[in-house]
Amino acid sequence: DIQMTQSPSSLSASVGDRVTITCRASQNIAFHLNWYQQKPGIPPKLLISAASGLQSGVPSRFSGGGSGTDFTLTISSLQPEDFATFSCQQSHTSPWTFGQGTKVEL
Amino acid sequence: QVQLQESGPGLVKPSETLSLICTVSGVSISSGSYYWTWIRHHPGKGLEWIGYTHYSGSTNYNPSLKSRVTLSIDMSKNQFSLDLNFVTAADTATYYCARARLQNDFDRWGQGTLVTVSS
Numbered sequence: 192d193i194q195m196t197q198s199p200s201s202l203s204a205s206v207g208d209r210v211t212i213t214c215r216a217s218q219n220i221a222f223h224l225n226w227y228q229q230k231p232g233i234p235p236k237l238l239i240s241a242a243s244g245l246q247s248g249v250p251s252r253f254s255g256g257g258s259g260t261d262f263t264l265t266i267s268s269l270q271p272e273d274f275a276t277f278s279c280q281q282s283h284t285s286p287w288t289f290g291q292g293t294k295v296e297l
Numbered sequence: 298q299v300q301l302q303e304s305g306p307g308l309v310k311p312s313e314t315l316s317l318i319c320t321v322s323g324v325s326i327s328s329g330s331y332y333w334t335w336i337r338h339h340p341g342k343g344l345e346w347i348g349y350t351h352y353s354g355s356t357n358y359n360p361s362l363k364s365r366v367t368l369s370i371d372m373s374k375n376q377f378s379l380d381l382n383f384v385t386a387a388d389t390a391t392y393y394c395a396r397a398r399l400q401n402d403f404d405r406w407g408q409g410t411l412v413t414v415s416s
């Protein structure tokens with residue numbers, strides 16, 4: 192299985208901060224990387240697909256980058272509604288696997 | 298508006314079978330453009346993909362669970378289901394049904410249902 196490792200596992204930030212989360216794959220997955228946002232009691236929401244493809248309705252302050260084994264999710268200016276857990280997922284090779292999540296806290 | 302909703306028991310005894318149903322609305326489950334998927338989330342851990350089924354009858358399971366999992370689809374009811382046999386406490390988790398696009402990302406999710414394995 193492809194292992195997905197996120198860093199950090201949690202971070203503290205303030206409204207307006209620029210936040211970057213990293214996801215590393217245990218092998219080359221090209222651009223087959225997706226990002227999700229999850230809040231307590233709410234299912235995950237797909238934010239970005241194929242490394243950098245912003246989903247419809249997702250604010251432009253979210254952006255994704257990277258290819259191969261190293262990827263980033265950046266929030267350019269953190270808003271109150273962005274405090275959540277973010278997870279990456281590789282869609283290169285079955286079984287599809289997720290990172291352990293990064294919790295963004297106030 | 299596409300919606301998915303899980304249903305099933307919230308408590309299952311060890312060694313028994315966990316059975317969940319996902320009811321889909323707003324899209325036909327017989328659309329060839331999607332895989333119908335189960336994912337679970339153990340407290341404090343990352344999400345775990347269980348497997349998916351397609352209206353064509355094809356299935357794909359996580360090898361870690363393959364020996365215990367069966368996914369099936371009921372196009373007449375626009376539902377798909379999960380059976381997980383011989384459960385243990387390690388199977389206690391929140392179970393989500395989700396829609397996977399052909400590129401294997403998950404763009405619609407059910408609300409999730411907590412299943413506890415305990416005697």
